[in-house]
Amino acid sequence: MSEKKTGLPKFLTWIMMGFVMVGLLGFGAVSFNGSIQSVGSVGDTEIPVDDYARGLQNELRASEAQFGRVLSFSEAQAVGIPDRVLSRLVQEKALENEAAAISLSVGDDAVRNQIMEINAFRGLDGQFDRQNYQLSLEGAGYTEAEFEAAIRAESARTLLQGAVLAGNTMDDVATETVLAFLMETRDFTIARLSEENLTTPVADPTDDVLNAYYTDNIANYTQPERKDITYAVLSPDMLIDQIQVDQAALQAEYDNRIDQYQQPERRLVERLVFIDQAGATDALSQITTGAKTFEDLVQARGLTLDDVDLGDVARDALDAAADAVFTASVGDIVGPFDSDLGPALFRVNGILDAQTVTLEDARSELEDELALDLARRQIDAMIGQVDDTLAAGATLEELEADYGLRLGRVEYHANTLDEITAYPSFRQAAEAVTERDFPTLKMLEDGGIFALRLNEIVAPAPIPFDEARETVLSDWRADEIAAALTSFGNDVATGAVQLDLATEEFTGLRRDEFGSSATPAILAKAFELEVGQAAAITDGSEVVVVTLNAVNAGDVTSEDAATIRNALSSQFNATLSNDMYAAFARQIQARAGISLDQQALNAVHANFQ
Template identity: 40%
Template sequence: MAKGLRRKGANTVVWLLMAMLILGLGGFGVTSFGGATQSVATVGDREVDVNDYARALRAEVDALSAQFGQPISLAQAQAFGLDQGVRARLIAGAAMDVEADRIGLSAGDGQVRDQIIGASTFRGIDGQFDRELYTLALRQQGLTETEFEAELRDEAARVLLQGAVAGGIAAPAAYVEAIATWAGEARGFDHVVLTADLLTEPVPEPTDDQLVAFHAGNPAPFTAPETRVLSYAWLSPEAMLDEVPMDEAALRAEYDARIAEFVQPERRMVEQLVFGTEEEAATAKARIDAGDVSFEQLVNERGLALQDVDLGEVTQAELGAAGEGVFALEATGVVGPLPSDLGPALYAMNAILLAQEVSFEEAQDSLSEEVALDRARRMIADRAQELDDLLAGGATLQELAAEAGMEFGTVEVTAEGGEGLAAYIEVREVALAATPDDFPELHEMEDGGVFALQLDEVREPTLRPLAEVREQATALWIEAETSSRLLTEAEALAAAPDLAAAAADRGLEVTDVAPITRDGFVEGLPEGGVEAVFEMAEGETRALAGDGTDGASAHVVRLTSVALPAAEDEAAAQMRTALDTQARQGIAQDALELFTRAIEDEAGVTLNQSAINAVHAQMP
């Protein structure tokens, strides 16, 4: 479908200008391009103003930045073709202006006035049109009132012209009906699954010749992926533990700072339901005691859910004046009325969490390890600049390791991972992006360690010798041979005149699958099974190979019913409406695209590359 003039509603340019004016009021000004060059393109006698192009391009880059959640440079935006799209849209608008001028189409002063006064952008704090705000907003965007009002007038003419070109376009009824029928068609079928236990004889081990041929003819599962061999220097917090100074005073200070983790008073899991008066709370409690209602039902009567009244785990002190009463319960239950900050309340106590106290001596070992690792991370962070300077000074990884007490070695990395250092995601990312010409750089790890890599060798994907993968090859050959024999059985079953009887003779179950549409899913049907069902004629039976997801298997399907969507079916009617709307919009967009291109071809389009470059040069 055409892209050049796609609009989701009338007055797109107007609202774009309004959005940009809002940005302008927020302090984002647009550079005004002075000098003799005032246009980036010309269509006939209409120009695309350089400032209009700068504003539109800036708005698109800002929108793309918001979409990605980070600033996008012009170079990145150009990689998406953003600048070309902006120019095409502005040129298309200028072409529509040329045609509107030719046929004498224009908007009146009253329409322009109504648009300006009605725009919320220009309203003051009293909700009325503010002339000073209007003038300020235009000035911040580098526009005069005459320029802005001329743009509104042009846009109104464009909307009228576009409506005349695209209005009244209807989608071909046959096209809509054909697509709706295709998408809404539903098919039911019988399904039989054949698995390895159907075979009367187990598949034997393959001969050497069979295995050699299978290995050569199916290289994918036996091919080693690209492997990168890298030298590394690595310093982990664990490797620094021997250098970390530790003393009991530091550990005891850490224990005291985290005392809430080790010493916890008794807690209760409590829910609190507040009432307006003491009498209301007492009446509710009496209903609970009589067995007429549960606490949860009381909560629901108030239009609440249990999570709305849940206090979580609380101590006696946290419950204040109600604490003594709640903690007097020796088993779960409801107590009250008791005071709360919001008034008299009932409290449901659901669990007792006993007090716990871990002494310093009990916590010392775990504290020692945690504190030591934390100090080791800080020591590595403090040394990172020194290590980075050594690399920048030309030290090799081996020299770096020797001087800084780092581990030196080699590691093999694939896209799937690796062992040791290669198991770290950060290492794999750096390793897979490395080139032989890269100088080693220091990288941080999530656990506080640091490492540097140098690419030594890239081993291309290679077929592993059969001797290395013989066990795997044997298992795969047996599975493939089993699937082949099952498919043969499935083909014989599919050829039987009575599928149900033939399946029963083999002890197989026939599943009657309810009608599904083309986007349906059937548990147990192999990949491509639904597509196969929709290729069949009614009454046809077909054998299908398994897809290997659940081991060796084969399948038989027999198409039993074909149902086209009924005209009175609500879902089918909604689909037809959606398809009709989509088709009409697509045809209208294509018509506008062709109409605009014809105008551009007749009027002629000239690009001013120096002006375009000047705009780009002033954008970050």
């Protein structure tokens, strides 16, 4: 192996390792041993047929997690998986070709070190194991020479890519311009209009008006395509009334949870730990004299109150501080006392009295839980027999008669939500079932069982007007009121109508400082207006008149501005680097030339069909 430019930065090494290990260990061997050696080339660098096949296999397996099932190859083509794999390989080979053209490579030692770092090649002693190395490569369809060449090529690509991406800095003008825009603030006033403000109430509609509205908006009153499904279900809740809980089991469960039912007196406590006794004593003195508060001391340590919160603690958890904490009143600060982390001050935030729940008080809760557990076990014992009965051709109706499953029927669609369709497992089965499927037994999340049958697919159909009338009337009124309020609001905004309305004043709000009153829609409108201008907008169920009072330059010297400036600078620099890399990649591909062998690609595709 010839050694040219060597050395691979550590972070680039790990990027390369991720690429190699996905290809090597993720999904097994793919190998084409015929006369076809490549599916194309970029310049003088070939795209090996095995690389393309292996990349396709990896992407297809990865798509299973995304789609929840194995895609057929035609489906993979429809979502662009082969094109994506080929595009990535073309880019990689273009970088390899360019690296070779400028004599960029890594030496034998770098390749060896990278191989030694791969955990899959290590033995039980944590050291590199040649046998593991050879077996792993064999399983992934690599020879040693091919794998080492792949690592060398990937290393060169990573070095070249890193050189293009690193050190690109956008001019500060862009950052400062956008920062000034983002830090700008507005002072504005809003007045809210409601139906009560209308001088002319919305009249009741005639049936003809409602029918016309219903027809114009028929999509809103059309039931979606539904699946007419019959199901049989048995849940633990259905059996709970038939189960008697043994008294001994009840007592045993109560004893197992004694810490839950018998809790000692506790305190809500915060603890601030110091390096030494002197520091803790000095801090207590500052609190006692009023020079500082407990919160000041916490903040001075770079902590938050959440960081020092111990929650509710019993006496035996406080060691030396126990007596003082348990005799203190709420708000008292005691200490310093030794703790497992060092001298500490303790603040008492609450007192929780001891609690005792007797067996009789807990009986109902325990009986229900134990009965549900017994019901689940009873159902679990039935599964094999019920499953065999279904497999032998039994109907759902027979399951109801023979095993006590409850028969039901539902017209299922994505928005259906009732007792049975609330179970995710039922929804998943209902989505997947076809008219060709036979009922099979499936589990519910609560330990129950069910099976279902698709009777028919019901086409979308309008809900009859008489059934939808109340909804149509409500929708019509809402639209009419919104239209009337918008028109009225425009008159108020232009001054055509004078009203003494309650107003809300907002000052110094940035574009992103919206809240429950100054909503995103209101804030966006304030930033569109000129000073002194007013406009009416619909905001949820209200119409709001927004009047702009002032435009203020933002404070670009604040801590917030510094944080935003750094984020903008990083974003611009990353965008510049990515754009430069994209241009570089296009340029080297165009210069080298790309040649693809469609016959070879088709041969690979045929192996996946």
